[in-house]
Amino acid sequence: MKRRAILAFMLDRPGVLNKVSMLIRKKMYNVDTLTVCSSRIEGISRMTITLQEDDEAKVDQIIKQLEKFTEVVSAKELDTDHSYWREVAIVKLEVDATHLEEFHGRYNFEVLDQKSEDIHILQVAGSTRRIDAFLDEVGQEHIIEIARTGVTALEK
Amino acid sequence: MTGKKLLLRALKEKGVRYIFGYTGGAIMPVFDEMDKLGDFHFVMARHEQGAAFMSQGISRASLSSAEKQIGVCMTTSGPGAMNLATGIADAYMDSVPMLAVTGQVATGVIATDAFQESDVVGVMMPICKQTYMPLDAADVEQTVHEAIYVATTGRGGPVVIDVPKDVQNQLVADEYQFDAKSFRPTLPGFYYHPTPAREPLQQAMELINRSERPVMFCGHGVINSNAGELLRKFAEKVNIPIAFTLHGISAVPADHPLSLGMMGMHGTVEANRAIMEADLLISFGMRFADRVTGKLNEYAQNADVIHVEIDPSEIDKNVRTSVAINADVYRTLHVLLGDPMLTYKPRRRWWEKIESFRQVMAEDLRQEIELAVGDGGKLLMKSIIDKLSELTGGKDLIVPDVGQHQMMAARFYNYQTQNSWFASGGAGTMGASLPMAIGVKFARPAERVWSISGDGGFQMNAQELGTIMEQKLDVKILILNNGYLGMVRQWQTLFFDGRYAGTPMQSPDFGLLAQAYGIPYRKVETPEDIAPALQQAIDHQGAMVLEFICDPSEVILPMVPSGGGFEDMIVKRPGSEQPETSDSNGEES
Ligand SMILES: Cc1ncc(C[n+]2csc(CCOP(=O)(O)OP(=O)(O)O)c2C)c(N)n1
Numbered sequence: 211m212k213r214r215a216i217l218a219f220m221l222d223r224p225g226v227l228n229k230v231s232m233l234i235r236k237k238m239y240n241v242d243t244l245t246v247c248s249s250r251i252e253g254i255s256r257m258t259i260t261l262q263e264d265d266e267a268k269v270d271q272i273i274k275q276l277e278k279f280t281e282v283v284s285a286k287e288l289d290t291d292h293s294y295w296r297e298v299a300i301v302k303l304e305v306d307a308t309h310l311e312e313f314h315g316r317y318n319f320e321v322l323d324q325k326s327e328d329i330h331i332l333q334v335a336g337s338t339r340r341i342d343a344f345l346d347e348v349g350q351e352h353i354i355e356i357a358r359t360g361v362t363a364l365e366k
Numbered sequence: 367m368t369g370k371k372l373l374l375r376a377l378k379e380k381g382v383r384y385i386f387g388y389t390g391g392a393i394m395p396v397f398d399e400m401d402k403l404g405d406f407h408f409v410m411a412r413h414e415q416g417a418a419f420m421s422q423g424i425s426r427a428s429l430s431s432a433e434k435q436i437g438v439c440m441t442t443s444g445p446g447a448m449n450l451a452t453g454i455a456d457a458y459m460d461s462v463p464m465l466a467v468t469g470q471v472a473t474g475v476i477a478t479d480a481f482q483e484s485d486v487v488g489v490m491m492p493i494c495k496q497t498y499m500p501l502d503a504a505d506v507e508q509t510v511h512e513a514i515y516v517a518t519t520g521r522g523g524p525v526v527i528d529v530p531k532d533v534q535n536q537l538v539a540d541e542y543q544f545d546a547k548s549f550r551p552t553l554p555g556f557y558y559h560p561t562p563a564r565e566p567l568q569q570a571m572e573l574i575n576r577s578e579r580p581v582m583f584c585g586h587g588v589i590n591s592n593a594g595e596l597l598r599k600f601a602e603k604v605n606i607p608i609a610f611t612l613h614g615i616s617a618v619p620a621d622h623p624l625s626l627g628m629m630g631m632h633g634t635v636e637a638n639r640a641i642m643e644a645d646l647l648i649s650f651g652m653r654f655a656d657r658v659t660g661k662l663n664e665y666a667q668n669a670d671v672i673h674v675e676i677d678p679s680e681i682d683k684n685v686r687t688s689v690a691i692n693a694d695v696y697r698t699l700h701v702l703l704g705d706p707m708l709t710y711k712p713r714r715r716w717w718e719k720i721e722s723f724r725q726v727m728a729e730d731l732r733q734e735i736e737l738a739v740g741d742g743g744k745l746l747m748k749s750i751i752d753k754l755s756e757l758t759g760g761k762d763l764i765v766p767d768v769g770q771h772q773m774m775a776a777r778f779y780n781y782q783t784q785n786s787w788f789a790s791g792g793a794g795t796m797g798a799s800l801p802m803a804i805g806v807k808f809a810r811p812a813e814r815v816w817s818i819s820g821d822g823g824f825q826m827n828a829q830e831l832g833t834i835m836e837q838k839l840d841v842k843i844l845i846l847n848n849g850y851l852g853m854v855r856q857w858q859t860l861f862f863d864g865r866y867a868g869t870p871m872q873s874p875d876f877g878l879l880a881q882a883y884g885i886p887y888r889k890v891e892t893p894e895d896i897a898p899a900l901q902q903a904i905d906h907q908g909a910m911v912l913e914f915i916c917d918p919s920e921v922i923l924p925m926v927p928s929g930g931g932f933e934d935m936i937v938k939r940p941g942s943e944q945p946e947t948s949d950s951n952g953e954e955s
């Protein structure tokens with residue numbers, strides 16, 4: 211299934227997130243990721259939702275129904291060709307420092323903390339796929355805990 | 367000034383005259399204030415659901431009058447508010463503007479599971495257009511104005527204001543000011559676009575002029591924008607037949623030569639067959655519901671679709687459009703009518719075809735109506751409706767309930783008055799008729815109002831006889847009693863091999879029930895008695911209950927089985943020929 215990102219701007223009011231998530235549930239989707247932050251304009255929040263759907267018309271329907279909420283100022287789909295989709299992961303790893311060295315330069319990460327000889331806390335930023343690749347290459351068996359922000363996106 | 371005073375001041379300012387409701391702890395301050403002021407006619411319903419449908423009645427019936435009114439219902443918190451939910455969901459499905467005001471527990475105890483606390487905003491959010499909960503008395507007046515604006519602007523819908531008890535009593539600061547006249551709500555996300563764009567109109571004109579086999583659709587939007595007259599003129603000018611959705615009924619006289627009657631699941635043969643063969647559908651103010659289209663991938667496959675609709679989220683939702691006109695129906699028709707490109711085409715072959723479709727069931731129906739009884743000698747609903755139509759000249763206001771009798775009333779009353787048909791359609795809520803008829807009567811007191819229910823639906827809100835009694839309302843009440851939940855029984859006949867699970871129904875003595883409320887009653891069991899009984903109800907000043915003993919085996923035909931396409935339309939009574947069955951009988955009727 212095709213992964214879609216929907217970007218919506220909305221009034222920063224209680225209950226709006228509730229409405230959006232109820233709409234998505236009503237349409238029987240499972241949200242992949244959802245991020246909310248403030249926008250450039252005071253009182254307006256910016257929400258990025260990713261979910262799986264192949265059918266273009268169904269995505270249009272979600273967008274139209276989002277726009278129907280009086281709190282939603284605008285909504286549209288962002289496709290990967292014309293926008294950046296990025297997320298950040300914070301990862302606690304049990305791994306040799308030398309092993310990590312190998313990835314320097316190839317992946318965009320930063321060591322936030324080294325708790326002991328081989329316990330590291332890293333911050334990795336990039337596309338979902340890039341972060342997945344990094345974690346795979348490091349080796350899933352080294353991961354103790356991971357926190358990911360979910361996707362936020364911006365049009366090119 | 368207090369929150370409660372400001373609430374009522376705002377309602378008065380917006381022209382509200384009637385408040386339908388039921389009191390209780392969390393709304394007592396507002397009721398108390400209302401009583402002191404004496405500005406409103408308060409109507410106590412016997413159940414909050416009744417109050418919700420009464421307020422719908424006001425809104426629906428006054429749409430076409432010079433003085434539009436928004437229906438308002440008012441209840442206490444918790445159970446009072448929850449009892450409104452069905453009526454609110456119903457209004458949302460049918461795009462009916464209304465305002466529900468509910469009392470809420472005091473802000474200090476919200477979210478503590480206080481006595482009669484329910485999360486009203488949480489419950490109502492997905493079944494209404496907007497919810498509000500003012501937390502300061504200074505916000506109350508503005509909230510009411512914004513709520514009514516949202517409910518009545520664009521596609522109509524219900525709104526809910528949940529007012530905590532302490533906010534009702536709270537005093538606003540001395541310098542509080544609010545100017546209702548100059549107030550405009552700031553709603554950056556509220557999309558309202560009534561004026562049609564030029565380009566799609568141009569394309570629409572071209573498609574219309576080119577088409578050989580067009581059909582025009584008249585939906586609820588035509589009624590809501592008061593565009594019935596314009597639609598009729600337009601149809602006459604271009605010589606295109608009109609099919610109606612359930613809610614489009616009464617926008618144009620039912621016996622107009624261009625009328626095909628209702629379309630969809632229980633639509634006429636001529637409407638559904640014409641749609642099947644059409645090369646162009648021109649639809650005004652509707653949402654292509656499943657009851658209208660049947661199986662989507664078989665729907666009007668060779669037709670271009672022009673869709674005029676105020677709600678952009680309805681465009682391309684179910685049916686792909688060739689030309690989308692996101693605008694108000696009235697304004698669009700107004701512009702179209704003034705277009706010099708508009709041409710009259712005789713379309714002789716198309717009309718010949720339509721005439722032949724009209725003949726498919728005409729003779730059978732005429733005979734049935736004339737006979738007026740089924741095999742068991744009991745009355746046919748269609749004959750009762752036909753007689754009612756004749757005696758009233760098709761001019762009265764009809765408020766059906768939900769079921770077979772509703773479809774009969776949709777099909778066999780000859781609607782002559784604009785906006786004279788008020789039905790629960792999208793939700794199909796049994797029990798809607800009696801309370802809705804009460805609201806309709808308040809909105810249009812000079813006209814005769816008929817509440818027509820089945821034995822099942824009548825008993826869902828029969829308690830509102832008490833409201834009719836107390837308000838001394840002249841509402842004519844017909845109970846078409848077939849001893850069954852008839853519409854479901856029809857499905858059982860057609861798709862469940864005649865197994866009648868959960869549909870036979872014993873009723874009380876409706877005569878004694880009417881008597882208990884001091885309302886005259888007459889039972890009708892023979893065809894000869896139909897007309898005199900109806901005439902008695904017409905002549906009687908005040909409410910009257912007529913019970914008709916109806917044939918349980920009467921079916922409303924044609925019928926497109928749920929999930930089927932128009933190809934599967936059943937036109938013959940079961941028994942006279944094996945009906946085609948559908949494999950998808952799992953849906954609710
Ligand atoms: C509140 C509610 N419950 C259940 C239904 C399902 N339903 C649709 S029509 C119908 C039967 C209605 O029976 P009755 O009121 O006697 O009318 P009839 O069809 O016999 O004319 C039922 C149960 C419904 N529409 N609404």
Ligand SMILES: [Mg+2]
Nearest residue numbers: 820821850852
């Ligand atoms: Mg019945």
